[in-house]
Amino acid sequence: MTDRKKKILGVALKLFANDGFNGTSTKKIAKEANVSEGLIFRHFGNKKGLLNALVQQAAERTSVLVAPILKEAHPKIVIQKTIELPFTITENEYSFWKLQFKLKWENDYKSNEKMKPLLDHLSWAFSALRYPEPEKEAVILNYIVESIAIGILRDGTQSHESLKTFLIEKYKTLLL
Amino acid sequence: MTDRKKKILGVALKLFANDGFNGTSTKKIAKEANVSEGLIFRHFGNKKGLLNALVQQAAERTSVLVAPILKEAHPKIVIQKTIELPFTITENEYSFWKLQFKLKWENDYKSNEKMKPLLDHLSWAFSALRYPEPEKEAVILNYIVESIAIGILRDGTQSHESLKTFLIEKYKTLLL
DNA sequence: CATAAAAGTGAGTAATCACTTGCTAATATA
DNA sequence: TATATTAGCAAGTGATTACTCACTTTTATG
Numbered sequence: 435m436t437d438r439k440k441k442i443l444g445v446a447l448k449l450f451a452n453d454g455f456n457g458t459s460t461k462k463i464a465k466e467a468n469v470s471e472g473l474i475f476r477h478f479g480n481k482k483g484l485l486n487a488l489v490q491q492a493a494e495r496t497s498v499l500v501a502p503i504l505k506e507a508h509p510k511i512v513i514q515k516t517i518e519l520p521f522t523i524t525e526n527e528y529s530f531w532k533l534q535f536k537l538k539w540e541n542d543y544k545s546n547e548k549m550k551p552l553l554d555h556l557s558w559a560f561s562a563l564r565y566p567e568p569e570k571e572a573v574i575l576n577y578i579v580e581s582i583a584i585g586i587l588r589d590g591t592q593s594h595e596s597l598k599t600f601l602i603e604k605y606k607t608l609l610l
Numbered sequence: 611m612t613d614r615k616k617k618i619l620g621v622a623l624k625l626f627a628n629d630g631f632n633g634t635s636t637k638k639i640a641k642e643a644n645v646s647e648g649l650i651f652r653h654f655g656n657k658k659g660l661l662n663a664l665v666q667q668a669a670e671r672t673s674v675l676v677a678p679i680l681k682e683a684h685p686k687i688v689i690q691k692t693i694e695l696p697f698t699i700t701e702n703e704y705s706f707w708k709l710q711f712k713l714k715w716e717n718d719y720k721s722n723e724k725m726k727p728l729l730d731h732l733s734w735a736f737s738a739l740r741y742p743e744p745e746k747e748a749v750i751l752n753y754i755v756e757s758i759a760i761g762i763l764r765d766g767t768q769s770h771e772s773l774k775t776f777l778i779e780k781y782k783t784l785l786l
Numbered sequence: 787c788a789t790a791a792a793a794g795t796g797a798g799t800a801a802t803c804a805c806t807t808g809c810t811a812a813t814a815t816a
Numbered sequence: 817t818a819t820a821t822t823a824g825c826a827a828g829t830g831a832t833t834a835c836t837c838a839c840t841t842t843t844a845t846g
Contacts, residue, residue: 614793
């Protein structure tokens with residue numbers, strides 16, 4: 435991948451995340467990336483192709499992030515690592531996640547199956563710990579984690595830091 | 611408020627919720643509302659003015675929905691009613707809530723203070739029930755409820771119905 | 787009933803949109 | 817080194833955009 439192509443992707447990610455897909459013109463992307471507008475279409479075909487490239491990058495990045503949890507064989511640590519997940523977001527990844535969460539509302543990009551493996555592994559963990567309704571516990575924890583991620587994207591990490599230990603302790607003491 | 615004005619608001623709500631603000635043209639709104647395009651600008655000044663009118667309607671509607679919980683004086687019922695909140699969404703309100711949640715990602719309409727009174731009342735309820743960290747419990751429950759609402763908007767009510775009783779039971783048994 | 791205000795229309799308008807085309811510069815490959 | 821392929825640019829293109837304006841129709845009010 436050429437430097438200019440990477441630059442286009444980076445700028446598009448930031449602008450799509452902030453101003454939305456329809457709120458961002460290809461002209462603005464080109465200008466901010468110091469690139470001719472035509473180059474965007476040379477590389478990505480059309481505007482939607484540019485978004486698709488970003489979505490594919492995101493899918494790969496997500497699976498990398500979730501992989502260590504899926505490999506984890508100790509149920510308690512699976513839960514702990516899941517809780518810690520949103521707190522591993524660094525500021526330079528904000529645009530990335532912001533776009534991810536925004537796209538969940540677009541009809542074309544619902545794809546909630548990306549988190550399915552994590553949900554299944556969480557169910558297994560709760561089941562191993564003898565929770566009476568492991569699937570529901572998994573869904574709830576997944577919801578909590580997603581909301582925290584959204585909250586962090588809105589207000590920053592440190593405002594939620596105390597929630598992390600609180601949740602970890604909460605789930606720790608509930609395990610008997 | 612004239613019939614045509616109401617019609618414009620209704621159509622705009624649906625289209626903004628589905629296709630986004632920037633993804634919806636005033637021409638399309640006018641056509642679907644059987645109204646001249648100029649009338650939109652006569653009534654709302656500009657396109658953003660139309661969105662603002664919808665946002666204001668939403669604020670009023672939200673406070674009406676939350677009001678009975680805020681009046682509730684029994685902490686256990688405050689929690690139960692909060693859990694039940696997302697399940698009171700009917701299908702004809704989907705567009706309304708969809709737009710609400712989408713707007714949370716727009717820089718101009720973050721306004722998360724709308725739910726602040728509910729959050730405070732939840733804190734009070736958990737405090738009254740001798741939870742060691744009532745504020746955090748309130749935040750978590752609020753997150754859960756928001757996520758359920760989002761899930762319902764995505765997959766419908768009945769797929770989440772079992773979660774309701776599960777959560778109510780969960781919070782019931784934890785109270786000593 | 788007269789008249790002013792409000793509601794409503796439809797044909798514009800300049801600006802912006804995503805995208806194309808014809809071309810040159812760089813890079814890879816034989 | 818010759819040549820084919822890819823990367824990149826500048827100047828377009830028609831379509832669409834939010835919005836305006838001159839005008840007519842309806843409603844309210846003294």
